[in-house]
Amino acid sequence: MSADAAPGPAGSREGSVPERPLNSGDAAPVSVVACPDGPLLIRGDFELVGADGEELPRSRRTVALCRCGASALKPYCDGSHKFTGFRSGR
Amino acid sequence: MKQPSPRGEISALVLTTVAGTVDDGQEALARLATLVAEALSETPDILYDDDLQLALFSLYELHYSGIDEAGDDWEWNPELLRVRQQIEAVFEQRVRGEVVLGALPGTTSEAVCAELFRMAGEDTGPSMSRFVATAASDEQLHEFLVHKSVYQLKEADPHTFAIPRLTGRSKAALVEIQVDEYGNGLPARMHSALFARTMRSLGMDHTYGAYLDATPAITLASNNLMSLFGLNRRLRGAIVGHLAAYEMTSSQPNRLYSRGFKRHGYGEEALEYFDEHVEADAVHEQIAGRDMAGGLVEEDPRLLQDVLFGAAAGLAIDTLMTSHIMGSWESGRSSLRTSEAMAS
Structure with a gap:
């Protein structure tokens, strides 16, 4: 919302945001939020690939990746961490 | 949305009123305000009151997909909004009575x-x-x-x-x-x-x-x-x-x-x-x-x-x-x- 947005470091979520002309071909910065006691939330332009390098099926821009190990939808989160008492540590 | 079937006097009056023109609805609006006030003071529980909930749902629907036969000029009609607010006030109070908040967390x-x-x-x-x-x-x-x-x-x-x-x-x-x-x-x-x-x-x-x-x-x-x-x-x-x-x-x-x-x-x-x-x-x-x-x-x-x-x-x-x-x-x-x- 700041009117004086100026180019800033890639990945910064606070304050100034890098200017990115549309169709520039540049990727949007990627941010990973380590959600306490929950998944890794990934935003931005990124590729999600399997061990064979093939892109994994993905139906949304922002994804939550399982880090408790209990998801039935791995690599995606399905909310199971809430029922297994998973603690991420802070 | 197709016009729902009324579930009592109030929802019936809401639905017939909005199916007509604003000019023709003035008398009905006055009656509606009186009926709603009575119903609100008498309902045993507004959460389970079919007539009042359907009336409120129909009034809200004017802001969504509308109701077949209802003119869009009813959406911001002040008298109709006042009727909605009458019902909303009692509904909100009832919901607040249903909710107990625990100790407040910090504001982070x-x-x-x-x-x-x-x-x-x-x-x-x-x-x-x-x-x-x-x-x-x-x-x-x-x-x-x-x-x-x-x-x-x-x-x-x-x-x-x-x-x-x-x-x-x-x-x-x-x-x-x-x-x-x-x-x-x-x-x-x-x-x-x-x-x-x-x-x-x-x-x-x-x-x-x-x-x-x-x-x-x-x-x-x-x-x-x-x-x-x-x-x-x-x-x-x-x-x-x-x-x-x-x-x-x-x-x-x-x-x-x-x-x-x-x-x-x-x-x-x-x-x-x-x-x-x-x-x-x-x-x-x-x-x-x-x-x-x-x-x-x-x-x-x-x-x-x-x-x-x-x-x-x-x-x-x-x-x-x-x-x-x-x-x-x-x-x-x-x-x-x-x-x-x-x-x-």
Whole structure:
């Protein structure tokens, strides 16, 4: 919302945001939020690939990746961490 | 939406009034205000009052898809809005009486998010999702979709009213969620469209409002709550909290719902709506708790109580709705008002 947005470091979520002309071909910065006691939330332009390098099926821009190990939808989160008492540590 | 059948004097008068012109409606409006005041003082419980809930639902519907035969110029008619506010005031007071908030958390995004997850995780009332997964009959699955269809065929719309009322981080978060709800630009991927496919797979009419006459007052109340929060700027904290609680109580139940429909032999077409929500809402609940609700409170700490109230209210009214449905099923009855609507 700041009117004086100026180019800033890639990945910064606070304050100034890098200017990115549309169709520039540049990727949007990627941010990973380590959600306490929950998944890794990934935003931005990124590729999600399997061990064979093939892109994994993905139906949304922002994804939550399982880090408790209990998801039935791995690599995606399905909310199971809430029922297994998973603690991420802070 | 096609005109619903009236459930008493007030809903009848609302529906006939908006079916006519504003000029011809002046006398009816005056009578309506008197009737509503009487009904509000006499109703044993507005949450279960079919006539008042349908009247309120119909008044709100003027802001959504409209009602067939009702002119759009009724939407901002001051006298009609005054009638809506009469009903809203008693409805809101009743809902507030149903909700008890715990100790308030801090006003940081993380503290708000953690408190919302705690509230959503408290097990209250019977579990409809476990019953649907393991024991519900095919007829009960149809009933379940009837209840859900009132909201799910316009999924996300009540919360969209909040977008222009937010700024910065909370606004960006709400829009991020809603873009996903509305299919990321693909109409067939809209959650409302996926729900319509589920209904079609079960041989049901997926027209918005097709089964409204069959839904009991408490199902309408659950929907009216979202419209109350979404259409009143003073309750912007509540609509945000409501959405966060919805997202936080969605992934696992939808996994179980999917299992229940699969158990009855329904295929991909029917299951996709539920399967999509398992993954989507595991993303949305994080964005909703931390960035939308937490972000809003960090920006304006005075909204903390409203955010928690909205979450608690949504959870409480849905628990009452679930209790009604499960209670009916346990005693071998339909949870719907009329079963004719289902047979058609």
